[in-house]
Amino acid sequence: MTINIRLFARLAAFVSTVALAGPVLAEPARHVIIIGVDGLSTNGVKTAAMPVLQDMMNKGSYSLHARGVLPTTSSANWASILNGAGPEQHGVTKNEWQVGDFNFPTSVTGSGGFFPSLFQIVSDQHPDWEVGSIYQWGGFSNLYDHRFVDYDVNTKDEDETARTAADYIRQKRPNLLFVHLDHVDHVGHHDGHGTTEYYDAVAKADRLIGVIRQATVDAGIAKDTVIIVTSDHGGVSKGHGGETLAELEIPWIAYGPSINAGRKLDQPINTFDTPATVAHLLDVKIPYAWLGRPVALALKGAPEPEQMYKTSSFYTSPVIEPINEGNAPAGGLFIDKTAQMTIRNPNPAGEVRFTIDNTAPTASSALYTKPINITQSTIVRATLFVDGKAASVPTTAYFRLVNTKSGESKGVSYRVYPLAEGTARLPDFSRIKPITNGHSYELSIDGLTLPQSANVAVVFEGYLDIQTAGNYTFILASDDGSKLYIDDKTVVDNDGDHGVISASGSIDLTSGKHKIRVEWFNGGGGAWLGAYYQGQDLPRQFIDANRLSPAK
Known part of the structure; x- marks a missing residue:
């Protein structure tokens, strides 16, 4: 007897599913394509020339205020798009994640130690369907069990990604296809978000989306296909991974015959709602373990959900x-x-x-x-x-x-150190020699001329004058890691390779001068350091340069 090994693996790994109550579709889609553009920010969509995406927004449903998950790293967010839940459920919290190597296990187990992905639930319930995954970033391949994908290709660049996807659509007419473009994120890290180069990369993504969309027309499936375009995170300067709205907020665009036309969505949308929406469009049962919900307002024929509380303002802040x-x-x-x-x-x-x-x-x-x-x-x-x-x-x-005219010396002294490539934590500074030094008015790298932008560390030292005795909280916001010491005691530990995140610590201080030391490093990509403090009668603010004096 001949056994279909792929079909047997899918059936053996079947995860019991429970259909979630949700909107009723006028008619299920036969094909769904997710196009994920790594690093595509809301600002990028608003600013760059994007005629294809603008046409899809006009003829479909969209939000420029959808949100990713924290941390705003690529793997954590692409895993959420695949798995219908956040990192606390699927376990992917960092780009280095691989199945079997994690901080904590998945809340439920699908196949091969992975959380049950969109690929798996579609293949489990429809083993005869064609499922594809075409991705530019190799790290994407670590996030799912490849046994549930018929066509799995890691491409060399964005042009090959779009071309391969278009050829695959014309030849196989997949029921589910995930396409990952990575070039926008590359430019964001190299040149910075909000730069001319970044907007040019976004415009190119728009052209490539047009190539993929045209392939559905060529294949004769456009009238049965829904395309969802979204992202994993935005960015600030040359980095991401932090907790700002510019990093967390992402575009979400749905286009096709099952989608309401010209609708600007005002309901909260999280990135893990994407696979729930796809599953609903394909009339596939959604696992109970998923937390995502179909984006009801986008679905043609679906009743409008009751929203007791409106989403945060769509007005731009002053x-x-x-x-x-x-x-x-x-x-x-x-x-x-x-x-x-x-x-x-x-x-x-x-x-x-x-x-x-x-x-x-x-x-x-x-x-x-x-x-x-x-x-x-x-x-x-x-x-x-x-x-x-x-x-x-x-x-x-x-x-x-x-005010420096009082005659008192203000600010702190600093030393700059070179680091080995691939450094992921603050080094032992007693074992390396500085390559330059200088004076800074604040505990910040802003305004410093560093000999290199990557694989570099800075140590600031001086004294902080405390006017009123009491308990003080110190906060470091940094990309990458940092630490703050008061009188040689560690008060804040924000070490590690990460985007701009904050860490804090408190200490009781007497009035008068106290030694202060801040260590910071950058392995690569974005870089920043901000040092704040607050006390009983002192609102959170940058550590006051007027209260700092250099180490002697």
Whole structure:
């Protein structure tokens, strides 16, 4: 007797599924294509020339305010798109993840130690269907059991990816296909998000999406195909992995005969809702272990879900100028001079109200009408108000004014160290020699001229003058790792290879001067360091340069 090994493996690994209550489709799709563009940000879609995607948005349903999962790393998010749940369920928390090598096991097990993926549930329930996976980034292949994919190709570049996908669509007319484009993320790391090069890469992604879409027409399946275009994360400066909205927010576009036309979606969408939507479109049962829900508002014929609570504002937050660069917040450091602040409303409606005392703006706060001179360090917060109600996420700016004319030396000293390629944690600095040194007014790499941008470390040392005794919390936000010491005691440990994330620690301090030391390193890609503190009567702010003095 002849045994179909692939079919037998699928049936043997079948995971019991429970159909989730959801919207009723007018008619299931016969083909679904997911096009994932690594590093494609909402800003990229808004800014770059994207005629193909714009056409799909006009004729389909979309949101530019969908969200990925934390951490905003590629593997954690692509795994969520495949697995219908977040990292706390499927276990993928870092790009180095491989099955069997994890911090904690999956909450349920599909096949081969993997969480049950979209590939598996489709193949389990329809073993005769054609399933494909074509991906530019090799790390994508670590995230699923390849036994559930008929056509599995790791391509060399984005052009080959699109060409291979188009050929496969014309030849095999797959029921499910995942296409992964990686070039936008490469440019984001090399040249930076928001650069001309980045927008050019996004525009190229649009052209490649057009190639894939045209293949469905050539194959004669366009009228039965839904295409979903989405991303894993955005970015800030040359990195991602942090906890900013620019990194977390992603585009989500659905296009095809089963999709409502011209609908701007105002429901919350998470990246793990994508596979649930695909499963629903294909009329495949969704596992109970999945947390994702079909994006109901996008589905033609589906009743509109009751939304007791609306999504966060789709109005853009006010822009405080001087604007932030990269991860640095708006405002800035000003030495022996005042600053001029302007606030810009990028929306066609509303008015901006602001505060300069760190409080949240209200409808009775000062109305912004003209530029304002800032004469002392302050924290500015600004919010858009429409019809008398707050309509945006608040914007915060930190203005730091330093007076060096008093004769007292301000700031800290620093030393720069070279690191071995591939360094993933702070080194033992007693074993290496610095290659340069200097003076900085703040515990930050902003404004420093480093001899190299990657495989480099900086150690800052000085004294912090505490005016009022009490308990103080120190916060380090860094990409990559960092540590903060007070009087030789470790207070904050934010070490490791990661995007901009924050870590904090507290310590009781007497009034007077205390030794302060901050260590930071960058292995590659994005880089930033911000050092904050707060106390009982001291709001969270950059560690005050006026209270810092160099080590002797």
